[in-house]
Structures are given as structure tokens and as C-alpha cells.
Amino acid sequence: MTSKMGALVDVTRCIGCESCKVACSLYNGLKPEQMQESKTTPASENVELAVSRWTVVQSHKFEKNGEQIRRFVKRQCFHCQEPACASACFAKAMQKTPAGPVVYNENLCVGCRYCMIACPFEVLKFEWDKPFPRVLKCQMCPDRIEEGQMPACASVCPTGAITFGEREKLVEEAKKRLAEKPNFYVNHIYGLKEVGGTSWLYISDVPFGELGFRTDAPEKALPEYTWEVLKWTPAIFVGWGAILTGLYLYNKRRAAAHDEEEMYAPVDPD
């Protein structure tokens, strides 16, 4: 299923104010960061997603054309077009909605954590310290999208680093920006083809590998890989049964024939 809505993150426009992170905590009622933590873990290279941090802003410093530069990258669930987590979930707790978000239904979840293993970007986090743990990640504010509003993070961005809209139009917009400044941007829209396409798209002026993105992500949707094998399941199931049945029948017949032979074999005169 391909989704309608998506978001485009322009890495070059982010100033690292972390409004998106605060908006996410406010709107989703996430456990407020501890006082100490909220002062000591602003944008940095190694701040990771967590149960109470569905989106983070990572900071990366490096050299470009002999000049020290710094870039901020907002990270959250990519909301894949064909999500591996939903494919791995036998309880249908992870589902891709028609509007775009990959939403987790905690009432269906059995806590097997297959989705966490399936996710190519390791965005799913487990409530290890809870008696009834959930698997948490960015939900892309499905209620707000339903009401025609932007997700919380996109609505507060002061610089326009996050653009929310129909994914098709965002792809066009991204291509337009790349075409306008071909020497500035890296000619790549991250999320256009990665793992079969994602609802969140990124463009940047530095290679994505240096920003901590997976560069080895295949272009094929991950569920397709399993489908290549799993599509043989009915055939194998029926075929293997047929083979075994055939073998059984054959052996039975042979054994019967053999028994008969033995029975009617001439008895040694001695």
C-alpha cells in the first residue's frame, strides 16, 4: 500500500532548536525528560531514540571543502511505504494506515518484539521496565492528520526544515530544490527508494552516510524479500504433503508386494 501523506526534511534548513522534539513530548504526553537530562542531552551526535523520545535531533560536525560545518538531523520513524514491522507482526498490531502513518495498536500487541528485529532503522523501542510493555515509536500524529493538521513536530518548525504534505508533491518539491541548486545538494532523496520508499523524505548538502543514515539499505521493500520465500509456502505445503503421501503409498505397496513374494516363495525342500 502506498501512502498519501508524508514529510520532507531539508537538513540544510535545520538550526537545531529542537522545537520538534519538545512538540512531540508535549502532544504525545511523553514522560518529561528528567531535569538533568533535558539540560545535558540537547542535539548531539549520539542522542538516540527512546521510549520517551520518539524524535531526536542529532548534531554532526565535519569538514566540507576545507571548512568546518555542522548539520542537525531530525530522526524519527521513517514510516515505510511497505513496513517490515507490519509485515513481521502476526497480531496486526503494527499497521500502515491509508493516510501514511505506521501506527501501533497496543491492544493487539502480544509483545513478541518481532517488529523490533524487522525494522531496518532500529526505531522501535520496548518498555523494558513495564509489567505490560509496549513497543513505542513515532506514530506521525494520526489523529492530527485525520483532522487536516500537520504532525506536532512539523507544525512547530520555525525554519521550514520540515514540510508536511502529500508524498507525491513532496517528491516533486524535493526534486525541484535539488534541480535549483545542483552544486549544493547531494543529488539524492533519501527515502524515495530506500526499503521501497518511506513517508519521510530527506534532502541534504552532505552525503547521507556522514549524517548517520544507513547507506546499505536495499531499494526493494523488505517484505518483498520474505515474500520471495514465503510465496512458496502453499506450494511446498501441498507439494511436500503430496510427495510424502506418494512415498507412503509407494512404500506400502512395495512392502505388500514384498510380503506376498516372501509368503509364496518356494520352501526349501530341506
Added chain:
Amino acid sequence: MKDGASGPDNNSVTRRSFLKMASSMGLLAGLTGALAGCDDKNPKHPGGNGWLPNQYNAAGNFPAQVRGRVPIDLDNPSIMRDNQKCVLCGQCLETCENIESVYGYYSLPIVDETICIHCGQCSMACPTEAISERDDTDKVFKALDDQNKFVLVQTAPATRVALGEEFGLPPGAWVQGQQVAALRRLGFDAVLDTNFTADLTIMEEGTELIKRIKGEVKMPLPQFTSCSPGWIKFCEYFYPDLLPNMSSCKSPQQMFGALAKTYYAKARGIDPASIVSVSIMPCTAKKFECNRPEMNDSGYKDVDYVLTTRELARMIKKNKIDFTSLPEEKYDPIMGEETGGAVIFGATGGVMEAAARAAYFLITGQEPPALFLNLTPVRGLDGVKEAAVDIPGVGTLRVAVCHGMANGRKVLDAVRTGKAPWHFVEFMTCPGGCIAGGGQPRTAVPPTDAIREQRLASLYKADASLPKRKSYENAEVAALYQNFLEHPMSELAEELLHTEYHSRANKLHPLLFKAV
């Protein structure tokens, strides 16, 4: 059943039948639960049970109202933020953009640092105190506990009209004496006054101005004041081509720091290495300034720690000192004398007024007329103020005063295009000057002109009541020149009291007009 051999009664519950019943009920319950869950008509997803300010709850993408907040880096020496308190009201961004014209005046992407002039006005506008000054009180408490350290403190002109507000006194209450007493009770070994170096700044800056006007130094006019560290960083970022106009004088705080570890240490016979120099400032940018690489001319770090007015109030409260019942005490000698010219450094236009008084004397050798003691055109809260005063010998001295960097831009653009008729321009980063600095008590949030006016009135009242109102009358400054520096802009003065600032243009791509 009494007959054990015949087995248990069919009606009683045996262990076997109980277990069978329990397991089947468990199965039934599990099945029911699973089916009920599968038939979930209202899937419950996590999140979405919180809240966002109303300005963000609108369909569509049109950015109708202010959004987000200012970026503050983890290693910002002046201010920090607490994500837990932030409600994304956007007031910090409004302040940064409209009053200081910093945010929105550089193009994206950023280069390698978060653009900040450390003025702290965002911390004054923040309704939840999510943005606050970086707290250095622990370091100062530690220094005070160390018996081997000689901890001296200087207090800025503007803190004495605002500190009382932290203790329930009316805005603008004059608490100079109580402040000195409180600092003594906190354990500072010497309580000295930044007003002393404010007078010194006037002598140095006035001399420099006269040299520029007379052409003795080949530097352009108008000369810019260099007392406000936020303004200096602003100029380095956005108007690096005008840095030659900047007075080479350090700010009064840094002059004080350089002299404390040389002149004062020598006069008192103290090892400068054992001196911890603390300053009480109305300003968060001073925390940045004291860490600048240019500010180590005494051979040590000139000023070790800067505390804002709010932090001092916190220290006083922590030590349970009853501030309002303290007696009025006097500053310690050698670097503790003040004149009216120094007191009004805390007000917008004050530096200019004090400089005009001194310039008249330095040029003519005569006492300035009464006009110079009440230079009303440069007083008040207008964004840009101009004045022209006649000084025999050089003609008309044209000056301008501006506060808030958005107003500063107007003046700077005029200077850049060569349309500036002025000889001397005063820049203050904060609206109203230091009395409304980013480290002052948050008596009104956002800060109001009513409170600014009360603090200003208090400063001018003190100026009018002082016996000495002109910087050159400061006897301790005269003694400093006699015993140590010889004369204004001497070689030693140049080394200790003057510096040079460098462009930061490579840290951002400036925009002349605000990005929409």
C-alpha cells in the same frame, strides 16, 4: 462417603476435575480476550493524549503565527534551556528576531555554530523560565570556601537598581549599600566597584575619540562604544567591515579584571595567582566576554566568574541573608570610588553623556556647562537618539545612541552607506541599556517600559545627588594614572585596557533583510 474403596463422591470437587475446569475456563477467557481484541473498532495507539499551544492547532500548512523557539547550544556559556519547561510559545524567537535582529538575519544552512550574541533577552521574555542564565554560583561558592584564594568582586552600575526587586522592593529601588553588605556577608575578601573602571573607560575612550577626531590615530569615525559584549559579537557577525570603528577599549568589566590582577594585586601585595575575580553583572553576555581569548592580558584570566543579578540574589537567599534589613555599607578602597558619570553607564545614553562631560574637559581643560550634566536628548527610551553639543576648539560634537540591535542596524546601515554625520555612537544590546539586561530580575515578563523607566530614574537620581559627577574627578582613577598607567592610552594602558576584535563573518551568511 465413608467407604474409601468406592472412590470420592461424584458431587464433590476432586483435584482432577478442578484442574480440568480451571484450564478450560482459562482457555475460554483467553479466547474471548483474543477475539475481543481482534474486533477492536477503536484501535488505541500510544501518544496523542497531550497538548500543544493553540497557535499550532490549525489545518493546513500556512504559518499564521510565530512558531518554535530559538536554538541554544549545549556549550553556550551564557544561557541554557530546560526542555521540560518549554511550552513552545515562541516569545524567545520574537525577541531574538524583532528586538535583537539576530534570528532570521542569516541564511541557512548554518556554518558550524549556533548564532547567538548571548544577550539573554530571550530569558527575559520566556514565560516559563525554560531559558535561564548558566548558573555559576557553585563555582563561586567553592572559591569563597577556599582559604588560599583572595576572592574579590566588582558590581556593575545597573545591578544596584534592580537587585532589590528580587527581595520584594519596588522596581528601581537603590540598594547599593545593601548589595555591598550582602557581598561582604557572603565572604568576599574585597568588594569593589565596576564604576571605578567605568570612569576609567570614559578617560580612555574619550581620549581615543579626541585622537580620532584630531586625526592622531588613523581610525575611522564615528567611533563606536565597546562596553556591551552582545553588541560586539553582533558587530563581529553582521558588520565586520565596521570593526575599525569600534573603540579599542575593553569593557569596564574587563578593564577591571585586567587591573585587579596587576594594579590591585601590587597595591595590596597579593599574589595575582591567588586572586579569584568575580563580577556581578546585569548581563549574560558578560559570561561569554570573560571567556574570550582576548581577555587574558593580566597574564591570568582577567575575570574568572561572572554572576548575573539573578544569581547573586540566589546566593543571598541560599545563605539566608535578610537582604532588606542589611545596613548600607561602602565599597573597599583603591578600586571602589565612583562618579555620577559612571553610575549612568547602566542607562541607555549614559555612556554618551559621561563621555561628553569628560570630552569637554579633556579638550578645553574647563568644567563643562550645566547642559552636559543633564543631556536630555540622549536620555529616555527612544530607539535611536541623536544629540549635538558645541565644544570650543573642535566645534560641534555629533553623537547618536541606540539600544536593541534592531535599532542598531538602522545606525549601522547609515554608517555603512556613509550617511552618518556622527562622531561617536553608543550601542547597547538590551533595550533600555544594562538596567534591562538579560541577567536582571524578571520583575515583569515580558519586560515592560514602566519598569525600565523606574530603574533609569533611579540611576539618574543617584547621578544628580553625587558630589562628583564627571569621570575625570574620580580620585582613585587619578591615582591609578599617577602610580601605574601614567596617562590615558599609555603603553601599559594599551596593553591592559585595550584590545582588538576580529570578524566572525565566516561563521554565518548574513542577510541584510529579515528572511520571511
